[in-house]
Amino acid sequence: MTNAPSSLTSAEPVTLSEDEAEHLAEELKQQLRQGQRLAGDTQAIERMVAGLGDKRGLLRLTFAESLGSVGSAAVPALCQAMCDHENVTVRRAAAKTLTLIADKQALPHLLKALLNDDDPVVQGSAVGAMAVIGSEAVEGLLKILVDSNNTPMQTGLASWGLAFVGARAPEALREAARSPEARIRTAAIAALGDQIQNSGDDDARELLTNALQDDDEDVRAEATTLLGKLNDSQWALPLLQPNLNDESALVRKNAALSLMKLEDPVAIKALSERMTIESDDTIKPILQLAINQLHKRS
Known part of the structure; x- marks a missing residue:
């Protein structure tokens, strides 16, 4: 597990009464409407952070x-x-x-929140903030x-x-x-699907194709699974059929399942041949x- 950063300070958090929070929120709203620059000193920031605990969602x-x-301040x-x-x-x-600020200095603390906070909303929001920061x-x-x-949940x-x-930053994932x-x-290959399906990323397609012959069993298995999810039988079928004969049982299993998901009866011949041996x-x-599912499609 990733080492978590220590707390930033040991000071007690500032608190606001309901009236104080309402009054401060009104002041801030007016300043935002008028395009004024908000105070970014420590005291002002701590009061705004305290307001995040108010029971009223609009505040x-x-x-x-x-x-x-x-x-960033x-x-x-x-x-x-x-x-x-x-x-x-x-x-x-x-x-x-x-998430609104998207500052990379928050990354180690966002990671800490994901790994150590039991609340799923905090975990999800932490990952959302990490994602908008981008390649870092x-x-x-x-x-x-x-x-x-x-x-x-975390994974x-x-x-x-x-x-x-x-x-948003495809090169970081390709790397x-x-x-x-x-x-x-393995983890990166599993995440390439959106780039291939939605962005037509030829480099990502090549990486996925090469991963089918990776030296590592888990990489091959993940690539085999992803091909079945992309709904492109013309591209995937000739790539998947050889993996029915992979030395790894996991890869063979994933190849059979992916061919089934593609719903192309052309795969019946290769599946039947593998079945005999x-x-x-x-x-x-x-x-x-x-084989049975694909016969229903023929």
């Missing part, structure tokens, strides 16, 4: 927009609130506000994906974040897919299932 929105307007206080505040409403709002977030997101100690969010980053570390390649009793039912 919280005003404080979040105000802190977003302040920008507000990041340390927001990071502390996100990571250390006892009020989950403040932690959630702070993480969401960091790729390393942290990949570390989450390759750490087996992390929860399915699922990281996968989403990586795909989001890849759409990860070329990593010498197999676990990094398959020695793994756990793979035979999958091959038969794929």
